[in-house]
Amino acid sequence: MISSMGKQLAAAFGFTVNPESAVLFGNQAGYMISAVENTSQRMYYLTFPARPSQGVPALLPQNFLGQLKAQDKQIAGVMAEGYALYIAVKMKGYSKTLAAFQRIFQAVIGYFQQYGFVSCCMECGTTEAVGVYALKGSCQFLCDECAANAQARLQEMAASQMKVISNLPMGLLGAFLASLIGVAAWVLVFQLGYISGFVGLLLLFCALKGYEKLGGCMDRKGAIAVAVLSLIMVFASLYLCYGIEIFKVYQEDGFNIFQCLGAVPAVIEVNGLAGSFIRDLLIGWLFTGAAGAGMLINVIRGSKMNSTVTRLG
Numbered sequence: 001m002i003s004s005m006g007k008q009l010a011a012a013f014g015f016t017v018n019p020e021s022a023v024l025f026g027n028q029a030g031y032m033i034s035a036v037e038n039t040s041q042r043m044y045y046l047t048f049p050a051r052p053s054q055g056v057p058a059l060l061p062q063n064f065l066g067q068l069k070a071q072d073k074q075i076a077g078v079m080a081e082g083y084a085l086y087i088a089v090k091m092k093g094y095s096k097t098l099a100a101f102q103r104i105f106q107a108v109i110g111y112f113q114q115y116g117f118v119s120c121c122m123e124c125g126t127t128e129a130v131g132v133y134a135l136k137g138s139c140q141f142l143c144d145e146c147a148a149n150a151q152a153r154l155q156e157m158a159a160s161q162m163k164v165i166s167n168l169p170m171g172l173l174g175a176f177l178a179s180l181i182g183v184a185a186w187v188l189v190f191q192l193g194y195i196s197g198f199v200g201l202l203l204l205f206c207a208l209k210g211y212e213k214l215g216g217c218m219d220r221k222g223a224i225a226v227a228v229l230s231l232i233m234v235f236a237s238l239y240l241c242y243g244i245e246i247f248k249v250y251q252e253d254g255f256n257i258f259q260c261l262g263a264v265p266a267v268i269e270v271n272g273l274a275g276s277f278i279r280d281l282l283i284g285w286l287f288t289g290a291a292g293a294g295m296l297i298n299v300i301r302g303s304k305m306n307s308t309v310t311r312l313g
């Protein structure tokens with residue numbers, strides 16, 4: 001997807017729009033430029049693939065970019081790496097963003113012309129047969145050979161990642177042990193009279209880390225196992241809280257904590273506390289679920305990888 005502002009900007013510079021990759025790209029004064037639009041970060045990421053045609057320029061690209069950033073409030077960040085210059089530009093209104101692009105293009109192209117830069121493949125620096133490619137959510141300028149290599153590398157990585165499968169029993173053990181930290185926090189917070197979503201998140205986070213530590217890595221199966229375990233541990237936390245409350249009352253009569261824990265179901269039944277136990281449990285699950293859903297979705301998404309290199313132009 002590309003915003004209507006992105007389309008307007010592309011039209012203003014005669015750039016091509018690739019909506020699938022949220023990329024604008026084209027030429028200005030013979031130099032290749034791309035802009036990746038990120039609407040959630042409110043940012044355009046500009047890439048200028050170029051190198052000096054000979055020697056080292058008196059003003060190094062990183063120093064030039066540093067000066068440019070110091071002068072321009074709309075520039076959020078700059079980087080010179082390999083055979084490319086990168087500039088992050090804040091998304092403002094159309095006219096402000098257009099003006100920022102014009103200022104930046106003029107400055108960068110002026111610098112390129114002054115020091116005899118040429119547009120090139122970002123990987124190897126060749127000026128022959130350079131195309132625009134979308135890979136891993138970024139836009140890159142590559143020659144045919146480097147594009148083929150990038151494709152092969154990505155496929156290799158994807159294949160090796162698929163081979164890495166977590167060890168479920170060990171992962172569960174790790175998740176269980178680590179989640180005890182969350183249980184302890186839960187019991188402490190309950191003593192203060194709260195059930196908190198933050199504690200639920202802590203429990204889930206500990207379980208995820210514990211799974212990764214002993215299970216080797218996190219994958220879809222691990223994320224589901226951690227989610228189920230977290231729900232069980234929330235139940236265990238609450239059960240423990242009730243046991244401690246009972247212990248507070250009956251310890252004077254000589255009962256120990258384990259006897260009180262064993263008596264939780266009976267005490268709940270005799271005192272008609274089933275409703276409040278279930279209510280507390282549902283609240284606990286709701287808080288943990290709400291706090292953790294986003295985290296788990298990220299884990300599951302992150303365990304998949306986009307391994308395609310797509311030529312845009």
Ligand SMILES: [Zn+2]
Pocket residue numbers: 121122123124125126142143144145146147
């Ligand atoms: Zn190349």
